[in-house]
Amino acid sequence: MIADGERSPCGDPGRDGMADMTSVPRIQLNDGHSIPQLGFGVFQVDPAETERVVGDALETGYRHIDTARIYGNEEGVGRAIATSGIPREELFVTTKLWNDDQGTQSAADAFERSLDRLGLEYLDLYLIHWPAPARDRYLETWETFIRLRESGRVRSIGVSNFLAPHLERLIRETDVPPAVDQIELHPYHQQPATAEYAEANEIRIEAWGPLGQGKYPLFELPEVTAPADAHDKTPAQVVLRWHLQRGHIVIPKSNRRERMAENLAVFDFELTDDEMAAITGLEREGRVGSHPDEFN
């Protein structure tokens, strides 16, 4: 699954002299492109603060940024990218189509507006944010995404919050599997049915809310604190490492520079099989977000 020999270029030492201590492996996608396995999410980052926050993330060493039209902060992401001086080809940028833009022409128009706000010539990954089944427009939207990819202005196309039946319908009707499915995934909510279907169809799983959005006491559980002590790492690093060893793409968010660095420093240790199994055993269908069949 890891693209052999491919590594994301590391950042220069940051403003405060903190060098990027590691490099992020890339995951091979089913369309020939690859994605840095760890990125930076900007959900609930205040639009007024986004340029500073994403600028800090880029200086810390992140090269993969995950935003969405509905977050209202694509402009800030774009400004941070423009002022960073980092060559475009070293960056991986994802945004998402909101539910009310689903449809054949409306999705194509929304794509152009997102690209404008980001100030980019092309996007690395464009996602349908939710299936929104009551609208029944995700199939025609996917057909538009396929045409956008053919135009070359987006390299990879995927979905978010799709369950196995939604994925199955796309594949059955178009023969084009999404490159990724970005779903809520953390130790309390692992979505095994979706993950298994995705794996069988070469769709990579991207975990949103990888730390459970701080809504669960994950960092106090012995299954997490024991390996943290054993490897001299923080509980958050252990949870992120669990994701990486499961093969997930992961996009933790923090406004704080020290946590950005902490969340990136997860490539210099390895959890044992027993430690992995104990964390996997925490599953309890503890969803923090909406149910994809009910959110429209």
Ligand code: NAD
């Ligand atoms: P997350 O699990 O990344 O949790 C973020 C919160 O965890 C932070 O606000 C902070 O309070 C805490 N945190 C972060 N690093 C920490 C550390 N080292 N130690 C202690 N606490 C720490 O949740 P998220 O932001 O919702 O998810 C990550 C990204 O996924 C988002 O920013 C967004 O890009 C994406 N996302 C996508 C969807 C979707 O529907 N596709 C939904 C939600 C989020």
